[in-house]
Amino acid sequence: MIKVAIMGYGTIGSGVYEVLDTNREILAKAAGQELEVKYILDLRDFPGSLVEHKVVHDFNVILQDEEVKIVVETMGGLEPACSFVKSCLEAGKHVATSNKALVAAHGTELLSIAREKQVNFLFEASVGGGIPIIRPLYRCLTGEKIEEITGILNGTTNFILTKMDKEGASFERSLREAQALGYAERNPEADVEGHDTCRKIAILTAMVTGREVNYEEIPTEGITKITDTDFKYADALGTSIKLVGSSRMEGGRVHAWVAPLMIGKDHPLYAVSDVYNGILVKGNMVGTTMYYGSGAGKLPTASAVAADIVEAAKHMNSNIPIGWSCEKLAIAPGDDMVYRYFVRVSGNFEDRRDMVEAAFGKCRVAELEGLDEFAFLTGGMKQSRFMENMEILKVELNAEYQKVLQVIRAE
Ligand code: HSE
DSSP: OEEEEEEOOSHHHHHHHHHHHHTHHHHHHHHTSOEEEEEEEOSSOOTTSTTGGGEESOHHHHHHOTTEEEEEEOOOSSTTHHHHHHHHHHTTOEEEEOOHHHHHHHHHHHHHHHHHHTOOEEOGGGSSTTSOOHHIIIIITTTSOEEEEEEEOOHHHHHHHHHHHHHOOOHHHHHHHHHHTTOSOSSTHHHHTSHHHHHHHHHHHHHHHOSEEOGGGSOBOOSTTOOHHHHHHHHHTTEEEEEEEEEEEETTEEEEEEEEEEEETTSTTTTOOTTEEEEEEEETTTEEEEEEEEOSSHHHHHHHHHHHHHHHHHTTTSOOOOSOOSOEEOBOOSTTOEEEEEEEEESOHHHHHHHHHHHHOSOEEEOOTTOSEEEEEOOOEEHHHHHHHHHHHHHHTTTOGGGEEEEEEEO
């Protein structure tokens, strides 16, 4: 029997306990022996609950108990999570975490300690909630040169954007609902400003390049500027708007970014709605593969942690060579990346047709009844070219740059 400790008995931690309890036999068979939760570390007591007698408040109880071989970190945040995980690894305990902030900020060091101590630092649940994505990257796609990863990586924002798109719901109401369902971060700014997606694409980029990624170098834009009017245009154009994180590896350079993306019905991520996440991984031999499932929430995320516990149990005496080295990856500027662009401009299209065409040539145009504005969708062009064309448009619009109401990257 393997003894496990869970640090942090919030939404995910209690979910891990529930998964271990509900699927006890399945997990025991997969791990080759039974898994038992010996301790739960939390500030609270949970009187009258199933776990009451397992609760400890002192981390050292877990650290000093040699019987505890696997520690789950579901506390969230950087401290004390990082110090606790480090101490566990140094003490020769395996660690499974759902904490993407921790993995993105300290993954390099924690992976290196795990290697040195011949234990495992596992983080399947840190990206895509219940979707298997970390393991496919280091097992199934191990013979591939990965050229692109593009994903809807945040359940909360996808839930909000879906509600705005399909129900015309307000941003605030949708966010409140996502919080009530346990999808959102404690501070939802991390979701809506794109920081959570940024950390996840940084982890995936580090996984496929084998090098450390500084997530602060990834240009990141959230969804707070997306409005119901944008969705009306998207509908008129047969498209939708999703928050994506993307990394493209081309000619030895890696471009990564996080931003809203307008996509058409034929895009594989178009149908990824609500709390679901979808991740496209393009390899040089296999072509495009896609991973889909619940990107947030108690049991889906806990299920991924449970799978990591089994992975650790099956590799009790060895380190699985996963992750990245301390060699740093430079994120290249995105000037060369080719995209289309959705642009909204105030005023009547017929009055401004020449100006738009002078800057961008013929574009697909949409007008909504009752609005003194229009939108156009450009053809594909390099980001640098788009910026130049926008300057031309600005001059044509008599330098009233504020007449440009919205710009969204499109594919
Ligand atoms: N807040 C995150 C999300 C939780 O909504 O995707 C899962 O990482």
